[in-house]
Amino acid sequence: MLWEDVIADRSGLYYVLHMFRAKVVDNFSAAHHLRGYQGDCERLHGHNYRVEVVVAALELDDMGIVMDFRDLKLSLKDVLKEMDHQYLNDLPIFTEVNPSAEHIAEYIYARMKAHVLAPVRILEVAVWENETCCAFYGEHA
Numbered sequence: 749m750l751w752e753d754v755i756a757d758r759s760g761l762y763y764v765l766h767m768f769r770a771k772v773v774d775n776f777s778a779a780h781h782l783r784g785y786q787g788d789c790e791r792l793h794g795h796n797y798r799v800e801v802v803v804a805a806l807e808l809d810d811m812g813i814v815m816d817f818r819d820l821k822l823s824l825k826d827v828l829k830e831m832d833h834q835y836l837n838d839l840p841i842f843t844e845v846n847p848s849a850e851h852i853a854e855y856i857y858a859r860m861k862a863h864v865l866a867p868v869r870i871l872e873v874a875v876w877e878n879e880t881c882c883a884f885y886g887e888h889a
């Protein structure tokens with residue numbers, strides 16, 4: 749079964765799809781504040797963000813893997829490098845939208861999509877602001 753079939757077949761029916769998933773984790777540190785937020789987060793502060801990226805494939809390649817962890821980690825490191833030790837509000841990508849964990853996850857997802865080639869799909873990006881708070885962006889297959 750191809751991903752395209754799965755997506756084309758979604759007509760309101762819900763069914764379980766079996767797949768392989770792989771995840772890499774990395775970190776970056778940055779400062780931000782949330783414009784318009786009523787509370788602590790409106791003031792300048794920083795996080796040591798933990799970022800998790802999950803990719804998936806319906807079938808493994810000839811080597812028996814979803815995708816080379818090394819490639820995935822290098823791609824993620826490249827994307828995070830732009831935000832590491834930055835004041836996120838100053839970056840062009842966050843001048844219009846708040847640099848919330850949700851928007852950071854959405855941005856990483858969009859950037860990582862170019863590095864994950866079919867038939868592998870990027871499924872989800874999780875951005876942890878601390879040990880107890882995490883936002884996700886991604887899709888359900």
Ligand SMILES: [Zn+2]
Nearest residue numbers: 789793795877
């Ligand atoms: Zn914050």
